[in-house]
Amino acid sequence: MERSNYHTQPTANGNQEVQSSVVYIRDLYKSFGNNHVLRGFNMDLFPGENLVIIGKSGSGKSVLVKCLVGLIEPDSGILKILDQDITQLAQKEMDELRTEIGFLFQGSALYDSMTVRENLEFPLRRHPDKVPGSSETDSLVEDALESVGLLHAIDLMPEELSGGMKRRVALARALMLDPKVIVYDEPTSGLDPITAKEIIHLIMDIQNQRGTASIIITHDMDCARVIANRMIILVDGVNYAEGTYQELYKNPDQKVKAFFK
Secondary structure, X not given: OOOOOEEEEEOOOOOEEEEEOOEEEEEEEEEEOOEEEEEEEEEEEOOOOEXXXXXXXXXXXXXXXXXXXOOOOOOEEEEEEOOEEHHHOOHHHHHHHHOOEEEEOOOOOOOOOOOHHHHXXXXXXXXXXXXXXXXXXXXXXXXXXHHOOOHHHOOOOHHHOOHHHHHHHHHHHHOOOOOOEEEEEOOOOOOOHHHHHHHHHHHHHHHHHHOOXXXXXXXXXXXXXXXXXXEEXXXXXXXXXXXXXXXXXXXXXXXXHHHHO
16 A cells, blocks of 8 residues: 555644655665666655664665665656655755755765864855855854764864764764754764764754754664664565564564564
8 A cells, every 4th residue: 555655743732743754755666787776665754753774785775875865866766855856856956955964974974184173164165055154154063063072173183083983073064054854874883882872862862952854774773772763674675664663673574583683
């Protein structure tokens, strides 16, 4: 059955508020020659939701992310972000839409030749229409670093930062344009357990304070357990199972149970 791109959420007075998807994907296909990666993937991301997507290596997670941010074009299907079908957008329109999407790369992807301050200023320089003046730029950079506990590192170079500090700087940079959607690609990968927990709590704080809708791609089931409002298990290019962490944990299907061992 075709799912609607709307769902209901209880309000304070007990009524049901209808909410539209901020990301809406239907029947998404992507192949590379004979390698069929996405095979009819469906997904909704709703306002203020943390949606975790898990899957084995080669299941299509990376291809899905690249389709989401417009780096590769799907073969067919509908992919709407904030009610805009990105498969139909011109380059200029896609660039404008990207300002509404924050992205935390798996390896942080900081510019080695730039200080922490300059790394955070970079998206603002690319989109000067988003920031009226230099004094506001300074304020935005400092506020973003303060939110991740790294204001003291503002003039350091990336090589002077630990792995966890780099991840936090990258997270601050993802927030610079006040995005409505954030995509986290393996946010705790390569971090020690204590630092991973710090990143998890930062993601939760961002959701609570900013009300962003987030897609979290991860192999870290502890991260998924804490963060996820809802989860999708991606198997062979399709959303094989979907639900809360507890619902999936109790699912007797062997392919689902394999992720919780």
